[in-house]
Amino acid sequence: MSRIAVLGIGHGKFGRRSDATVQELAFEAFRDALQDAGLERKDLDATVIGSVPEYHKQRSLAGVVQEYLNLNPIPTWLTEVACASGSAAVRTAWMGIKSGLHDVVAVIGCQKMTELATAEILALMGRVGEVQWESIFGTTFPGYYALFAQAHMHAFGTTRQQLAQVAVKNHYYGARNPNALFQKEITVEKALESEPVASPLNVYDCCANADGAACVILASEKRAKSAARKKPLVWLDGVGCATASMSVLRRPNLHSLPSASDAAQQAYRMAEVAPRDIQVAEVHDCFSIAEIMAYEDLGFCEKGQGGRYIEDRKSWIGGGGVPVNVDGGLKAKGHPIGATGVSMACEIVKQLRGDSGARQVPNARVGLTHNVGGIGQYTFVHVYKRD
Amino acid sequence: MSRIAVLGIGHGKFGRRSDATVQELAFEAFRDALQDAGLERKDLDATVIGSVPEYHKQRSLAGVVQEYLNLNPIPTWLTEVACASGSAAVRTAWMGIKSGLHDVVAVIGCQKMTELATAEILALMGRVGEVQWESIFGTTFPGYYALFAQAHMHAFGTTRQQLAQVAVKNHYYGARNPNALFQKEITVEKALESEPVASPLNVYDCCANADGAACVILASEKRAKSAARKKPLVWLDGVGCATASMSVLRRPNLHSLPSASDAAQQAYRMAEVAPRDIQVAEVHDCFSIAEIMAYEDLGFCEKGQGGRYIEDRKSWIGGGGVPVNVDGGLKAKGHPIGATGVSMACEIVKQLRGDSGARQVPNARVGLTHNVGGIGQYTFVHVYKRD
Numbered sequence: 001m002s003r004i005a006v007l008g009i010g011h012g013k014f015g016r017r018s019d020a021t022v023q024e025l026a027f028e029a030f031r032d033a034l035q036d037a038g039l040e041r042k043d044l045d046a047t048v049i050g051s052v053p054e055y056h057k058q059r060s061l062a063g064v065v066q067e068y069l070n071l072n073p074i075p076t077w078l079t080e081v082a083c084a085s086g087s088a089a090v091r092t093a094w095m096g097i098k099s100g101l102h103d104v105v106a107v108i109g110c111q112k113m114t115e116l117a118t119a120e121i122l123a124l125m126g127r128v129g130e131v132q133w134e135s136i137f138g139t140t141f142p143g144y145y146a147l148f149a150q151a152h153m154h155a156f157g158t159t160r161q162q163l164a165q166v167a168v169k170n171h172y173y174g175a176r177n178p179n180a181l182f183q184k185e186i187t188v189e190k191a192l193e194s195e196p197v198a199s200p201l202n203v204y205d206c207c208a209n210a211d212g213a214a215c216v217i218l219a220s221e222k223r224a225k226s227a228a229r230k231k232p233l234v235w236l237d238g239v240g241c242a243t244a245s246m247s248v249l250r251r252p253n254l255h256s257l258p259s260a261s262d263a264a265q266q267a268y269r270m271a272e273v274a275p276r277d278i279q280v281a282e283v284h285d286c287f288s289i290a291e292i293m294a295y296e297d298l299g300f301c302e303k304g305q306g307g308r309y310i311e312d313r314k315s316w317i318g319g320g321g322v323p324v325n326v327d328g329g330l331k332a333k334g335h336p337i338g339a340t341g342v343s344m345a346c347e348i349v350k351q352l353r354g355d356s357g358a359r360q361v362p363n364a365r366v367g368l369t370h371n372v373g374g375i376g377q378y379t380f381v382h383v384y385k386r387d
Numbered sequence: 388m389s390r391i392a393v394l395g396i397g398h399g400k401f402g403r404r405s406d407a408t409v410q411e412l413a414f415e416a417f418r419d420a421l422q423d424a425g426l427e428r429k430d431l432d433a434t435v436i437g438s439v440p441e442y443h444k445q446r447s448l449a450g451v452v453q454e455y456l457n458l459n460p461i462p463t464w465l466t467e468v469a470c471a472s473g474s475a476a477v478r479t480a481w482m483g484i485k486s487g488l489h490d491v492v493a494v495i496g497c498q499k500m501t502e503l504a505t506a507e508i509l510a511l512m513g514r515v516g517e518v519q520w521e522s523i524f525g526t527t528f529p530g531y532y533a534l535f536a537q538a539h540m541h542a543f544g545t546t547r548q549q550l551a552q553v554a555v556k557n558h559y560y561g562a563r564n565p566n567a568l569f570q571k572e573i574t575v576e577k578a579l580e581s582e583p584v585a586s587p588l589n590v591y592d593c594c595a596n597a598d599g600a601a602c603v604i605l606a607s608e609k610r611a612k613s614a615a616r617k618k619p620l621v622w623l624d625g626v627g628c629a630t631a632s633m634s635v636l637r638r639p640n641l642h643s644l645p646s647a648s649d650a651a652q653q654a655y656r657m658a659e660v661a662p663r664d665i666q667v668a669e670v671h672d673c674f675s676i677a678e679i680m681a682y683e684d685l686g687f688c689e690k691g692q693g694g695r696y697i698e699d700r701k702s703w704i705g706g707g708g709v710p711v712n713v714d715g716g717l718k719a720k721g722h723p724i725g726a727t728g729v730s731m732a733c734e735i736v737k738q739l740r741g742d743s744g745a746r747q748v749p750n751a752r753v754g755l756t757h758n759v760g761g762i763g764q765y766t767f768v769h770v771y772k773r774d
Contacts, residue, residue, distance in 0.1 A: 021519065053441055054441040057514060059469065059511060059515050059518075059761075060633070060761045060764065063468070063469070063764030063765060064517060066630050067633050067634065067637070072630045072632055072646075073646060073649045074630065075628035077466050077467075077475040077628075078467045078468060079465065080440055080466075080467055082446065082450070088464040091464070092466075092479050095488055096479075096482050098482075098485075098486035098488070099481070099483075099485035127445065127446045128446050128447060131446075132408065132445075241433075242461070243450065243453050243458070243460050243463055245459055246447070246454050250454070259460060374446075374450055378449070378450060378463065
């Protein structure tokens with residue numbers, strides 16, 4: 001079985017980027033990834049764009065990005081699966097190379113979340129649920145995750161303090177990531193005292209919308225091994241994807257995401273690893289409860305022990321468990337929805353290369369990304385290994 | 388090299404489908420494709436949705452379709468490249484199987500074009516160009532294709548009559564397709580006398596928005612050969628995709644689509660065929676001029692001879708050239724943008740199986756689809772062969 005390598009990564013600043021259009025954001029990340037890979041435009045065979053189109057005034061975004069990056073006439077396509085759009089882009093790029101159709105593919109996740117008026121964004125976000133039977137009754141994003149949090153607290157005794165501890169960790173690491181939206185530490189008290197959003201979630205339990213872009217360049221094993229490299233090779237050895245009902249009424253329970261555990265099993269099996277082999281993970285902490293559920297769904301701890309896992313600081317670097325979201329996560333880094341999955345890939349590659357500086361996990365050789373779409377109707381889990 | 392087969396096709400009625408939600412449209416096509424393939428839900432490994440999300444009130448469409456079709460927990464993803472979204476879905480499904488990740492993948496193109504208010508649709512359509520430099524000056528879809536028509540007339544002497552003859556042919560065949568939006572024949576005079584839209588294009592030079600869905604089920608060679616079949620196998624042997632600038636200001640000329648000729652070359656090369664081998668084609672006639680340009684870009688005739696090609700009835704069945712859009716094309720069948728590419732695939736498979744009834748091309752064994760996104764910033768060309 002031939003493998004797929006990551007040759008280059010690029011990551012722009014996340015935040016309110018009124019200085020740049022979405023194609024300019026894409027360019028920043030792409031330029032850095034190309035340079036990091038030691039490649040030129042002519043070396044690329046295709047691009048994939050991860051983005052959620054309806055947040056932009058521009059239609060047909062892949063075409064605009066392709067033109068702005070001066071990449072015509074090579075193929076492109078855009079993938080959309082809500083907040084997991086970036087990981088779907090990585091997955092289809094992996095397939096494109098593995099199928100033999102392409103050798104080198106640039107995956108660009110890019111999103112402006114601040115282009116439309118706030119009311120328009122809220123209307124879009126409010127329609128993330130199933131419109132015929134759920135969102136019509138007023139379900140919103142924080143509302144769904146508040147349900148999950150209530151269910152988790154009820155079933156396992158998870159506490160508000162534990163939720164707040166997730167935010168504290170992610171802000172701590174965000175303060176060490178120059179690309180993060182929020183680069184300041186917070187305390188448990190501050191999180192607990194922040195404004196309520198949807199009980200039990202407060203402002204500090206919620207990630208923030210942000211503009212941003214990230215890029216990874218994938219290549220076939222043959223191409224990767226023949227390329228001149230300054231960096232160690234990182235391989236994308238396991239790709240998992242699973243789905244679950246959008247309607248929460250049809251879920252077996254509200255305190256886990258079945259799509260996440262299914263996707264993780266696929267990725268572990270393909271990469272021939274177990275949860276205990278994972279040394280660093282990027283998980284989808286759109287809300288603090290989501291990170292706690294992810295610990296459990298990914299098998300980092302037993303079901304129901306997620307609150308304890310953060311309380312015991314297991315997911316901090318050096319805590320004895322799997323360090324999670326040591327770039328700040330969606331919480332502190334910001335969540336440009338189409339870019340997030342690719343941003344996760346960038347951080348894991350950086351960690352496996354040993355390039356993460358103040359937030360480096362020592363000697364990490366196996367890493368994982370966990371990217372959830374919507375309220376768990378999709379999850380993509382990818383396992384990366386360093387040579 | 389292993390091949391990818393089409394095991395099943397399904398196609399619903401195109402038109403103003405106020406009787407069905409987008410997921411119900413998807414279901415109609417999927418159910419028929421599953422039955423046609425002789426498969427059950429449990430035989431599927433993944434689905435791909437081709438759709439343009441912003442035309443729907445529902446966000447995160449792949450999840451809704453997946454749930455409505457009762458297909459969780461298998462993977463899904465949505466592809467968007469404007470009006471070529473359906474073909475991008477076919478292409479990524481092809482890659483998914485060829486990569487070894489999946490064996491059987493259902494590709495569902497689905498779109499409601501009549502869900503939003505007409506003013507909202509016009510606003511979306513009006514933003515199909517590059518918003519920073521072009522659509523802000525009022526470019527619209529018909530406006531772009533009117534430019535292409537003017538350029539073609541100027542360079543090659545193409546006439547209004549020839550444009551009208553495209554519409555006459557496609558309405559003739561649409562009248563023989565029960566799934567078509569318009570099932571009535573028209574005359575050249577009627578087309579010429581219809582209301583002007585953007586000179587030289589009249590109403591009958593323009594395709595119509597429609598709701599609709601289509602589905603194809605692709606499978607690996609091994610799986611296809613082991614399946615119990617009532618129908619001859621059709622193979623997707625060539626996939627081509629190319630891009631060109633969205634800004635028409637950067638195009639080398641306005642009377643051809645460079646992405647179309649590039650994509651065709653790729654697909655011909657991969658399938659080891661030449662234009663003269665194509666016996667039936669579905670091309671992207673969003674406007675009458677687009678079909679004339681397609682004859683040339685695909686190599687069915689010399690550059691500049693497209694007007695003559697339709698005038699000489701070469702693209703009619705039995706006309707001595709390649710029969711084109713014998714299901715009515717976008718013009719008469721209607722154009723549910725995300726579904727169109729998959730609908731084209733259904734018709735070609737039907738033709739190669741000899742199942743097209745009143746519009747059957749005799750003994751067709753090699754067919755082609757040509758699906759253009761936007762104003763030619765993407766084209767996907769696929770070549771199908773019958774065993």
